[in-house]
Amino acid sequence: xxxxxxxxxxxxxxxxxxxxxxxxxxxxxxxxxxxxxxxxxxxxxxxxxxxxxxxxxxxxxxxxxxxxxxxxxxxxxxxxxxxxxxxxxxxxxxxxxxxxxxxxxxxxxxxxxxxxxxxxxxxxxxxxxxxxxxxxxxxxxxxxxxxxxxxxxxxxxxxxxxxxxxxxxxxxxxxxxxxxxxxxxxxxxxxxxxxxxxxxxxxxxxxxxxxxxxxxxxxxxxxxxxxxxxxxxxxxxxxxx
Amino acid sequence: xxxxxxxxxxxxxxxxxxxxxxxxxxxxxxxxxxxxxxxxxxxxxxxxxxxxxxxxxxxxxxxxxxxxxxxxxxxxxxxxxxxxxxxxxxxxxxxxxxxxxxxxxxxxxxxxxxxxxxxxxxxxxxxxxxxxxxxxxxxxxxxxxxxxxxxxxxxxxxxxxxxxxxxxxxxxxxxxxxxxxxxxxxxxxxxxxxxxxxxxxxxxxxxxxxxxxxxxxxx
Numbered sequence: 484x485x486x487x488x489x490x491x492x493x494x495x496x497x498x499x500x501x502x503x504x505x506x507x508x509x510x511x512x513x514x515x516x517x518x519x520x521x522x523x524x525x526x527x528x529x530x531x532x533x534x535x536x537x538x539x540x541x542x543x544x545x546x547x548x549x550x551x552x553x554x555x556x557x558x559x560x561x562x563x564x565x566x567x568x569x570x571x572x573x574x575x576x577x578x579x580x581x582x583x584x585x586x587x588x589x590x591x592x593x594x595x596x597x598x599x600x601x602x603x604x605x606x607x608x609x610x611x612x613x614x615x616x617x618x619x620x621x622x623x624x625x626x627x628x629x630x631x632x633x634x635x636x637x638x639x640x641x642x643x644x645x646x647x648x649x650x651x652x653x654x655x656x657x658x659x660x661x662x663x664x665x666x667x668x669x670x671x672x673x674x675x676x677x678x679x680x681x682x683x684x685x686x687x688x689x690x691x692x693x694x695x696x697x698x699x700x701x702x703x704x705x706x707x708x709x710x711x712x713x714x715x716x717x718x719x720x721x722x723x724x
Numbered sequence: 725x726x727x728x729x730x731x732x733x734x735x736x737x738x739x740x741x742x743x744x745x746x747x748x749x750x751x752x753x754x755x756x757x758x759x760x761x762x763x764x765x766x767x768x769x770x771x772x773x774x775x776x777x778x779x780x781x782x783x784x785x786x787x788x789x790x791x792x793x794x795x796x797x798x799x800x801x802x803x804x805x806x807x808x809x810x811x812x813x814x815x816x817x818x819x820x821x822x823x824x825x826x827x828x829x830x831x832x833x834x835x836x837x838x839x840x841x842x843x844x845x846x847x848x849x850x851x852x853x854x855x856x857x858x859x860x861x862x863x864x865x866x867x868x869x870x871x872x873x874x875x876x877x878x879x880x881x882x883x884x885x886x887x888x889x890x891x892x893x894x895x896x897x898x899x900x901x902x903x904x905x906x907x908x909x910x911x912x913x914x915x916x917x918x919x920x921x922x923x924x925x926x927x928x929x930x931x932x933x934x935x936x937x938x939x940x941x942x943x
Contacts (some may be wrong), residue, residue, distance in 0.1 A: 518781060531848055534845075535842055535846070553790055554769075554851075556834075557845075557848075558848050558850070561845070561846060561847070561848035562848050564840075565846065565847075568839060568842065568843065570839050572837075572839035572840060572842065572843035573843075573844070573863075574840065574844075575862065576861050576862050576865075585857055585858075586844075586847035586848065586849060589849060589853050589857055590847065590849055590853065592850045629776040631843075634847070635846075637849075638847060638848065669896060686736075
């Protein structure tokens with residue numbers, strides 16, 4: 484059974500329909516890259532999955548949790564999927580460690596001692612165990628993004644949504660974040676990532692989704708999508724035309 | 725020659741100033757508590773509460789404090805309640821303060837970037853948890869200087885309560901003038917007392933602004 488089931492999802496911003504009936508099933512442990520031009524609806528799709536945007540039509544299920552606009556449903560769903568953002572969005576008034584500890588303590592009522600142990604483990608996992616007491620503005624962009632990943636992992640999600648997580652980084656910092664994500668993929672984490680890192684998508688992902696004008700235009704394993712694109716839109720996007 | 729010395733006048737004004745201070749504290753603390761509740765209603769997810777709190781803020785900001793004092797003093801009497809001036813004064817100043825503080829604080833809450841709300845939402849926090857742990861701690865930094873600055877308005881606002889007969893600094897000045905026939909001396913001294921109360925507040929607001937800005941730059 485699929486972990487994330489997206490069925491006929493439609494989303495409008497005013498008169499502009501940005502998602503025109505999306506269908507996508509993600510299996511547990513699958514790593515999926517969503518590519519496409521800006522404005523194709525890929526970020527919006529990701530934000531719909533954990534309820535940051537409401538959907539106008541269709542259905543989204545994550546591990547049996549149904550997307551509905553009320554607080555109880557949203558909370559149940561968000562306990563199953565974590566999200567990482569382009570702009571990191573660390574809490575600037577808290578140290579790296581406290582950023583990771585906050586949600587387990589507040590949402591799951593984990594004791595401070597257990598939350599700290601978990602936070603140290605997660606920060607080690609992203610290679611930042613030594614930065615536990617550093618504030619976000621004392622960290623580089625790459626380090627901040629890795630703390631954000633640790634923060635999402637501390638909630639023990641079944642899947643992670645990554646919204647262009649390397650787009651705000653200086654080129655030399657991109658790799659340290661991609662390495663962490665690659666390691667997660669190896670460990671079997673389900674990942675759904677909007678990305679412009681084509682090489683990474685090719686090497687790490689199981690399937691690549693090409694979105695165009697609010698639809699899933701082409702979908703398939705990376706070799707097929709990158710070396711043998713079927714549609715002129717994808718060929719053009721990949722610079723083959 | 726008046727039988728009252730300047731010291732007599734000042735001493736009596738200082739006694740009355742205690743009531744100005746007390747009323748300011750009541751209005752500021754009460755207004756802070758009510759204002760926090762209005763803030764949650766105003767920035768929360770419930771559309772009806774947002775609407776109600778908006779109307780509340782606009783009504784209070786859109787009418788003179790003097791009218792609010794009259795309405796609570798005479799209005800409540802009409803309804804059959806025996807309202808002492810101190811109660812009407814405390815009530816109207818508390819409500820007046822709450823509306824202004826809620827609006828000042830709303831600006832501070834809305835100055836927190838949307839990404840902070842989205843990140844904490846994604847971590848499954850509820851609105852109250854987001855406010856308590858993520859938004860308010862950051863909003864507090866920017867809220868302190870304007871809040872302390874507004875307390876000056878509260879202190880000066882207490883002068884209006886003299887109209888409904890609450891004996892604080894301004895009412896006492898009028899009474900002392902009636903006895904001494906030295907309005908310039910009396911009101912001049914009263915103004916100095918007000919200034920002595922307000923100036924440290926606005927000064928500390930400035931200092932806090934500088935201090936908290938520095939802190940903001942570091943973390």
